Amino acid sequence: MKVPSLKIGSIEIKVPLLQGGMGVKVSLSSLAAAVSNEGCMGTISSIGLGDVEKSKTGYEVESRENFIREIRTAREMTKGPIAVNVMGVLSNSDDLVLTAAREKVDCIAYGAGIPFNLPLLVKDYPVNLMPIISSDRLASIILKNWDRKANRVPDAFILEGPKAGGHLGFSPEQLENIDENSLELILPKILETVKPFEDKYGRKIPVIVAGGIFSGADIAAMLRLGASGVQMASRFVCTHECGVSENFKQAYIKATEDDIVIIKSPVGMPGRAIKNDFLRALETEVRKPIKCDFRCLTACQAQDAQYCIALALVKSYIGDVDNGLLFCGASTHRIKEIVSVKELVAELVRDIEAA
Ligand SMILES: Cc1cc2nc3c(=O)[nH]c(=O)nc-3n(C[C@H](O)[C@H](O)[C@H](O)COP(=O)(O)O)c2cc1C
Numbered sequence: 001m002k003v004p005s006l007k008i009g010s011i012e013i014k015v016p017l018l019q020g021g022m023g024v025k026v027s028l029s030s031l032a033a034a035v036s037n038e039g040c041m042g043t044i045s046s047i048g049l050g051d052v053e054k055s056k057t058g059y060e061v062e063s064r065e066n067f068i069r070e071i072r073t074a075r076e077m078t079k080g081p082i083a084v085n086v087m088g089v090l091s092n093s094d095d096l097v098l099t100a101a102r103e104k105v106d107c108i109a110y111g112a113g114i115p116f117n118l119p120l121l122v123k124d125y126p127v128n129l130m131p132i133i134s135s136d137r138l139a140s141i142i143l144k145n146w147d148r149k150a151n152r153v154p155d156a157f158i159l160e161g162p163k164a165g166g167h168l169g170f171s172p173e174q175l176e177n178i179d180e181n182s183l184e185l186i187l188p189k190i191l192e193t194v195k196p197f198e199d200k201y202g203r204k205i206p207v208i209v210a211g212g213i214f215s216g217a218d219i220a221a222m223l224r225l226g227a228s229g230v231q232m233a234s235r236f237v238c239t240h241e242c243g244v245s246e247n248f249k250q251a252y253i254k255a256t257e258d259d260i261v262i263i264k265s266p267v268g269m270p271g272r273a274i275k276n277d278f279l280r281a282l283e284t285e286v287r288k289p290i291k292c293d294f295r296c297l298t299a300c301q302a303q304d305a306q307y308c309i310a311l312a313l314v315k316s317y318i319g320d321v322d323n324g325l326l327f328c329g330a331s332t333h334r335i336k337e338i339v340s341v342k343e344l345v346a347e348l349v350r351d352i353e354a355a
Contacts (some may be wrong), residue, residue, distance in 0.1 A: 001134040001220045001355050004256035006229040007101050008206060009128035011106050012083045013215075014039035015349060016229030017219070018158075019236045020210055021085020021109055022327070023047030023166065024313035026237065028242055029074035034241040036080030036342040043109060044070050046096040048322030049312050057298065064099050071103045081106035083130070088113015089267060089299045094121060102143035103127035109158055112269070114141065119150035130208070136170030136189035143197045153197050156206040158188055158231055159183065163212025165329035166261075167269045175262050175270055178294050178330075184225060185208050202230070214331040216351020223352075232293070234329035240336045245319030246268045249338055251276070251326055257333045263325075267297055274326040278315075281326055282306055 006016035015134050019035040021027055021043040032042025049070070050063035061348045067084075084100045089112045100108055100268050101122045110118055111132030130155050133139050139157055146152055151248055161183035162170050166215045188208060194205040204229030213219060219230050236242055238249050255274050263279060273279065292302040296310055307325075315324030339347075 001222065001352055003349055003352050004223065004228075006143060006208075007204070008041075008130065009040075010126065011128060013041050013081065014134070015345065016042075016208075016223065017345070017348065018083065018109075018208060018210075018229060018231040019043055019233045020158075020164075020233035021047075021083070022237070023051070023085070023087070024310060025317050025326075026242065026325045027085075027233075028243050029070045029077060030084055031239065031242045031341070032250070033077035033080075035236065035345070036074075036078040036082060037139055038342055038345040039080070040345060041081050041083050041107070042074070042078075043085050044074060044105075045085045046100065047085065047090060048088055048313060050296070060095060065090055065297060066101055067096060068103060071100070071105060076312060080153060083109055085109045085111070087111055087297075088115060089297050091295050091298050097121055107155070110164060111158070111160070111169075112267075115140070116145055116149075117147035119146050119152050123150070126337060130154060130156045132158045132159050132160050132169075133190070134160050134186070136186065136193045138169075139190050139193045143194065147197065147200070147248060153203070153205055154226070155202050156208055157190065157194070158208045158210055159186060159227075161186065161209065161211035163213060163270050163330035164210055164274075166327040167265060167271045168266060170270065172262065172264070172270050175226075183211060183222070187222075187225055187227060187317040193214075212330040214334050216348045216353075217355045219348060220352045220355030234332045234342070235335060235344060237238065237328075238335045238336060239341045239344055242342050244317050245321075247319040247321045248316050248326065251316075251321045252332050252335050253337070255333050260328060260332060261328060266307065266309050267299050268301065269299075271327060274328050274332070277322040277325075278312065278324060317351040 001333030017040040049066035050059035107128040109130045208225045208229040210231035291342045312325035
């Protein structure tokens with residue numbers, strides 16, 4: 001298959017591959033810029049860049065400053081487009097969206113919340129908007145709302161399926177029947193949902209699929225089904241350019257299929273992670289209630305939570321992988337080595353061409 005380019009609003013990338021945003025410092029400038037340098041698009045995550053143990057003002061200001069620093073560093077490292085990831089459940093999500101728009105990022109990928117206000121919030125900035133969705137129902141709600149309120153459509157949808165890493169937009173019951181909620185089944189319904197809006201606005205609304213995609217053959221199969229591109233995250237963790245600790249990368253490489261489990265996160269959503277001592281202890285231990293000075297996630301039930309998710313993710317990032325939370329995608333057990341971003345993209349492109 002010839003590798004098609006991918007157009008998202010005002011930008012075009014040579015390889016139709018996005019590196020997905022990974023919160024709490026997993027995807028920052030070094031990874032995102034390296035991906036963009038290979039003709040794909042890298043994503044800086046805006047999530048968890050402040051210190052949750054500081055005061056309320058300290059967290060929001062620190063998050064914004066660190067986010068700006070990451071965007072500017074990435075700009076120095078690449079001439080390619082840069083995306084950022086913002087989650088609607090963050091208490092400072094509007095601030096991060098506006099910061100990204102002012103810093104002139106190319107795309108905002110917005111998930112974990114319905115982006116009703118997003119187009120109006122950034123109406124004065126030429127930034128491309130990519131809502132992250134997991135159903136045709138959500139695609140339809142966003143399309144109708146943006147059409148009515150803002151007279152615009154998304155520049156792309158990112159369809160995150162049930163095999164993705166991190167928080168998932170599916171119920172625990174749906175996650176028990178992954179095959180009934182697969183990308184292959186949802187994608188055609190989304191393509192049908194966007195069609196009347198593509199006709200009305202006279203422009204394509206590309207659908208980029210994510211979750212469990214591992215090889216160039218997987219990418220080619222998704223393109224054949226009508227996806228305009230794919231987003232991958234877990235494989236990018238095991239690259240030299242990803243800034244997580246060596247222990248984090250090794251935990252991915254050691255993980256077997258049975259180690260990859262669905263958890264209930266303190267945010268109230270299911271998530272996918274590697275089963276480790278931390279998760280095993282949660283099954284039996286009665287934990288003391290946690291103290292939270294700053295509600296970084298509006299949905300976090302801090303008073304009932306067994307642990308602070310932000311601190312648990314930071315622990316893994318710095319290398320304490322037995323006592324931290326290790327988010328991962330469903331295909332993580334297939335990762336066998338740490339490579340450079342250049343090597344990974346070259347392998348994927350070669351395999352798409354061969355497919
Ligand atoms: C460690 C990790 C952290 C993630 N954090 C976020 C996040 O903060 N926000 C988000 O929208 N998606 C997040 N994701 C989902 C990815 O962006 C991506 O869509 C998904 O993992 C793709 O599936 P794959 O990992 O199987 O390639 C995360 C995924 C991983 C593996």
